[in-house]
Every structure is written in structure tokens, then in C-alpha cells.
Amino acid sequence: MAASSSLDELIEALRCLPGVGPKSAQRMAYHLLQRDRRGAERLAQSLSGALERLRHCARCNNFSEDEVCSRCLSSRRDVTQLCVVEMPIDLNSMEQTHAFQGLYYVLMGRLSPLDGIGPRELAFERLLNRATDGLVKEVILATNFTNEGEATAHYLSELLSARGLKVSRMARGLPVGGELEFSDAITVAQAFIERRDYS
């Protein structure tokens, strides 16, 4: 009874992972217990370690082991530019470009009214406090080009501009090397609407 209940507990716990239903949770549990006990131990330890040590950086809101993460403390970053992204993975994408030397703020989400995610859930106040530290001059909004990302960017731009900050939005359009013939219609249409002067 006790053995089977901790198995059930494990299966139930695995179901919290995105896209994992009862079937795959069961498969994972048997795999961990039967075929890869060392892997399971490592998973258990790293999970509880991460839970224990990781928190949100007081400045960028990304996961960090310290009160303030090393990127936010780095003297090589430009403190006058702050780039707002939805998720840590978006920050990684930006970093891979080597195009941006400023600092980041990670929202950990986006406005999604139909899911009940509003400014309170996203702690907009925290971002506003961060952006008005007196050093930041420009905020670059790099939320996704979905309806939710656009709504987020719109409201943030209003709130940040009202606080005297320069606000810019990532440009959208055809991908580099993109040909009209092979691009999706909605992207081409929007690139056309948002065309810029050629001077």
C-alpha cells in the first residue's frame, strides 16, 4: 500500500509538466524507477537544489542564485538601455545576437486577459520601479509579435513614456534573406502596412 502510494504520488507529480498526461507520466515514472535510478536521483537533487537556491534577480527578474545576477552587476553592460522580454528564453535569443549591450527585464509572461493575466499578475509596478532608477534612458520592448505581446508592449510603452523614458519597439517584417514569394501573407501584409521611408 505504502509503495504503491508513493508511485501514484510520483505519477501525479510528473503531470505538472507541460503537455504530460497520465499516460506519459506513468511511462516517465517507470523509466526513472526501473531503468535510470541514477538519473532519477540527479533529477531529484537538482530540482530541490534549484528550488532552494534560485530566486528572481532583484533587478532583471530573471532566475538567479544571488540577490542580483551577474549580468545585472556586469560593468561591461550599458546601464542606459533596458530591454523587456517575456521569458528567460527570449533573453537568451537576444543575447545570441550580440547586438545588444544593455540590460534586461524579464516579465515572466505577457498580458493575457482571457487567462486572467493582467498588470498585477505580471507585477508591472516592479518593472516601472526598475526602469525609473535614474540610469535607464531607453526601454526597448521586445515582447513577442502576438496579440498578447502587442498588448503588453502597448501598455508598457504608455506607462514608461509617461515616466519620461524613451521607449522603442522591436521592428517586425520579413526575415533576412526572405523572399516575398515564400513568405506568409500575414507577415507580408504587416510589413507593407509598417513600411518605412527610404531615405
Place this chain on the structure above:
Amino acid sequence: MSQKLRVDGQTAFLLHSYPYSETSLIADVFSRDYGRLPLLARGARRPKSALRGLLIGFQPLELGWFGAGEVKTLAKAEWLGGIPLLAGRCLLLGYYLNELLISLLAREDAHPILFDSYVSALQALAHGAEDAPELRKFEVRLLRELGYGLRLETDAQTGSDIDATRRYLYQVERGPVPQVGAGDTAIDASVTGKTLLDMRADDYSDPVTRRESRRIMRQLISHHLGGRPLQSRRVYMELQGM
């Protein structure tokens, strides 16, 4: 005999979507001839999926699906275009329309008139009309189409025609009844006959009509939602208040 339904070339809008598995999602769509229904979009969450950038709200899509169960499988999707992407505050108003449809529309009930009214409302919002009469027109159409008995023609007490010069109290389950005496005109249910007639005629040029119609529609909708608060309204109010 199992009915393997196959539908093609339906104009539809995505109202909302929910992750279904690591790679698939359920799209809650509103189609012109089949009403609101959930479609399983296989692979739509894969990074390279053609559906990924296509299943976007407030944009007219041409969809095809098949299946006999409650959740059909999306077979085809194409972007139709013709409505600019919503921007800014209008996006939040768009979410409000979607939440009304999600909350009040039963599944697979066709409402072509309401669908056309939704398209007009989106067109207005896409062109930046912020507090468009289109929203009110849509709300009126919604309650009428769903059979909530929105009464704008006759007085519920006497059955006589609405008099533009009188004041009425709009009672949620009944309709307008004459407001007696001087009455308090500031209470939410109090409207002039003219407002009711204007709403019936889709005429929102009068600021009094705009104000009063907004007030009674809010009450009626909240009543039909059974007091359940609308998330989109809460988020909207919070954002406006910042």
C-alpha cells in the same frame, strides 16, 4: 451510422487557444455557419508549424475540419486578411468581445448574424475606433441572437410602444417599464425611451444614448453571466487605472 463530418472553406475567427499537449493546442473558434466550436490543431505548437503564426485572434481565417466527436480536428487553415491587426487599447476591447462569445455562446450553434456583427465590430476596432458604437451594436445583437429577450420596442407593463420622451426602468428579466414620478434618473436601470429606440435602430450618435445604453447593457450582460466577472474587463480596468 457514424457521421464523419467534413467541413471546408469556413470563415472563422480564433477566440482563444489552450495548450493540449507539448505540440498541439485546442483552438476555440467562432465560424460563420457552425458557430463556436473547439478544434484540435495538431502540431500547432511545434516551432516550425505553419499553423503557429496563423492561428491568431481577430483575423479572418478560412478553416477546414473533420471528425465526429465534440472536438473536431483542424485540417486546413488559411489567412484571409482584410482586417488590420488590432493595436493598443482596441486589442483589449477585442478580448472583451471574445470573452463574451466564449462565456455566452453554446457550442455548435450557428449565428451568422452575430458573426457578421462581430466582423463589423472588429473592423471598427482595427481602424482605431476606441469606444465604438460597434461594441454596443454587438452586445445588442448578442443578447437578441441568443434569445435573451432584449426588449426595445414595447413597454413590458402595458405592451404599448416605447415613447421617446418618457423615462423607463429597464428590469433585467422583463424589459422596460415606465418610471413613475420624478424618479431617480441616475440609477443604472433608468433610461429614456429615446435611448431604447436608438438602440433598436443602431443609432448611437447621441451622447446620452451612448451613456445610457452602455449602462444597461453592462447590467444585462452581467446578469446573463450569472454575476461571473469578466477577466478582460478586470484587466482592462486595472490597466486604465495605472
